[in-house]
Amino acid sequence: MARKFEQVCEILERNNYDSNKLIPILQQVQEVYRYLPEKILTFISTSLRIPPAKVYGVATFYSHFALEPKGKYVIKVCDGTACHVKNSIPIVEAVFKKLGLSETKRTTDNMLFTLETVSCLGACGLAPVVVVNEDVHSLMNPDKMNKLIDELVKEDQYENATF
Numbered sequence: 586m587a588r589k590f591e592q593v594c595e596i597l598e599r600n601n602y603d604s605n606k607l608i609p610i611l612q613q614v615q616e617v618y619r620y621l622p623e624k625i626l627t628f629i630s631t632s633l634r635i636p637p638a639k640v641y642g643v644a645t646f647y648s649h650f651a652l653e654p655k656g657k658y659v660i661k662v663c664d665g666t667a668c669h670v671k672n673s674i675p676i677v678e679a680v681f682k683k684l685g686l687s688e689t690k691r692t693t694d695n696m697l698f699t700l701e702t703v704s705c706l707g708a709c710g711l712a713p714v715v716v717v718n719e720d721v722h723s724l725m726n727p728d729k730m731n732k733l734i735d736e737l738v739k740e741d742q743y744e745n746a747t748f
Contacts, residue, residue: 589617589618590625592617593614593617593628593629596610596613596614596617597610597629597632597633600613602633602634603633604635607629607633607635607639607640607643608643610633611640611643611644612649614629615649615651618654619651619657620651620652620653620654620655621644626640627640653692654692654696655692655699656692656693656699657696657697657698657741658698658699658717658718658737658741659698659699659717659718660699660701660715660716660717661701661702661703661716662676662680662700662701662702662703662725663703663705663706663712663713663714663715663716664677664702664703665705665706666705666709667709667710667712668706668713668714670712671712671713672713673713673725675726675727676713676715676726676727677700677702678727679727679730680698680700680730680734681700683730683734684698684700684734686698697737697738697741698734698737706721708721711723711724712724713725713726715733717733
C-alpha cells in the first residue's frame with residue numbers, strides 16, 4: 586500500500602503539481618489502484634490546491650473513472666444496438682451465473698473479475714463484442730465467454746504459482 590502511495594507522489598511530481606493536469610493525474614493514479622480511492626482524491630485535492638468538490642466532480646463526471654475497486658480482469662460486455670440484437674444479454678447472464686455476480690454485485694469477492702455493461706465499444710462489425718482489460722473478443726456467445734473466463738482463471742493461477 587505504501588508503494589502505491591509513493592507512486593501517487595511520483596505522479597504528482599511528474600506533473601509538476603499542475604492543477605490543469607487533473608485528468609491525466611487521475612488517469613495515472615487509477616492505473617496504480619485500478620480505481621480512485623476517496624483518501625487519494627482528498628490527497629490530490631490538497632496537493633494541487635483545488636477544492637475536493639472539483640476533484641470529485643471530475644472523477645464522477647467521466648465514466649472512465651471508477652470510485653469502487655475493480656477486479657484484476659475487467660470484463661466489458663457491449664450492449665449497443667448491434668451487440669444487443671446479436672444476443673449480448675445472454676453473455677451477461679452467463680457471466681453472472683459463472684462468477685456468482687448480479688446487477689448489484691459486479692465484482693467477485695476475490696477481486697479477480699469485474700463485469701461492466703457498456704453502451705457501445707465501437708466495434709459493431711464484430712458483434713457481440715467483449716473486452717477484457719485491453720483485449721477485444723469478437724463474435725462472443727455464452728459458451729465462448731465461459732471458456733474465456735476459465736482461461737483467465739488458469740492464467741491467474743499460473744501467474745501466482747510458486748515454482
